[in-house]
Amino acid sequence: MRKRRLQVRRNRRNHNYLWMLTFLIIIPVIAVLIGSRITERIMIPVLYSDNILEEEVLSDIINNNDETEVDEVDGKEDDTTETIEKTENIMQLEGLEDTEILPLSIYMIQVASVSSTSNIEGLVEELNEKKLSHLIYRMENSYKIYTLGLTNREYIEEQLPAIREFYPDAYISEIHLPAKNINYSETDENIGENIIKDLNSLIVIIDKQAKEWYNFIKGEGKLSQYRDLLEEQQELMTQLSEKLDTDDWPEGLPEKQAIEKMVLHQEGNIKKSTELLEDQENAYRIHSLFLDSLFRTLETIK
The missing domain is CATH 1.20.5 (Single alpha-helices involved in coiled-coils or other helix-helix interfaces)
Structure with missing residues (x-):
């Protein structure tokens, strides 16, 4: 017992x-x-149009003295025939046109989040020493530091282990913008369609550039087609800039001033990238400029 x-x-x-x-x-x-x-x-950082990086403060330390968890934006689609017919009928009654901006997804590796610019300078120097591209973005009271960014998650997943050798806490941050319907009046049909066509062309070019970067990072290319894509991008920026020279601006389109600012910065990035292409050692700096153009496109169309 x-x-x-x-x-x-x-x-x-x-x-x-x-x-x-x-x-x-x-x-x-x-x-x-x-x-x-x-x-x-x-948990993805959020981009705010009114919280763009303070360029006057950081222009001397970003991208080797050059510059440059977004909430996932969910698009809800109702694919029922009844809903589509109702929408079309309403638009016909109101005299509206409907055109779609292509979806855009961005995948980046975040290596740090700091609260002051004094901390940023040391990180940027460290990234430059390692020849890693970088983009810094202000979100509320902190600065997010990203390295590497492309439009395909698989491309970035392959590079994450290499980045974690330097930054063990690095992780992938994602941004997803769904296809976006833009409504404007029939009287604005010409300018509306042309602007949206150019924005869609820009998204396509960016995706092609991302694939070029993937091949280059994998050692399967030498950015041989990148110069041609930059030239194509510049032609598009010139074309888009000419279309902005109008007092009539459809209400449904992205803000005119936002597009003007995007064009200005992208033209600067294109020019600098073309100069840096002369030496492949500058690849990480060119990719930083690509990231800047990528984010500015996102900010414009979101």
């Missing part, structure tokens, strides 16, 4: 130890792993 009581006590003690081990070690570890995954896939 006594042996049985001792055995029962021993079993209870072992059972208690098992529960303690589960609550104190196993569950917290699982929670950390789940939290890490959520941070990477869901």
Whole structure:
């Protein structure tokens, strides 16, 4: 009888130890792993149009003395025939035209988030020494530092292990803009269609540039087609700039001033990138300029 009581006590003690081990070690570890995954896939920085990086403060330290978890924007689609017909009927009654801006997705590796510009300078110097591209973006009271950014997640996933050798806490940050319907009056049909066509062409060019970067990073290319894509981008910026020279601006389009600012910065990035292409050692700086153009496109069409 006594042996049985001792055995029962021993079993209870072992059972208690098992529960303690589960609550104190196993569950917290699982929670950390789940939290890490959520941070990477869901908690994405937010871009604010009124919180653009203060260029006058950082122009001397970004991109080697040159410059340059967004909330995922969900587009809800109702594909029922009834809804589509109702929408079309309403638009016909109101005399509206409907044109779509292509979707855009961006995947970047975030390596740090700092609160002051004094911390940024050291990080930028460190990234330059490692010949890693970088983009800095202000969000609320902090600055997000990204390195590498393309339009395909698989491209970035392949590079994440290499970046984590320098920055163990680096993770992938995602931005998704769905296709966006732009409505404007029939009287603005000509300028509306032309502006949206140019913005869509820009998205296509950016995607082609991203593929060029992927091949270059993989060692399967030498950016041989990148110059041609820059020239194509410049032609598009010139064309878009000419179309902005009008007092009539459809209300449904992205703001005219936002497009003008994007064109100005992208033309500067194109010019600088073309100069830097003469030496492949400047590849990381060219990619930084690509990231700047990528973000400015996003800011304009979001």
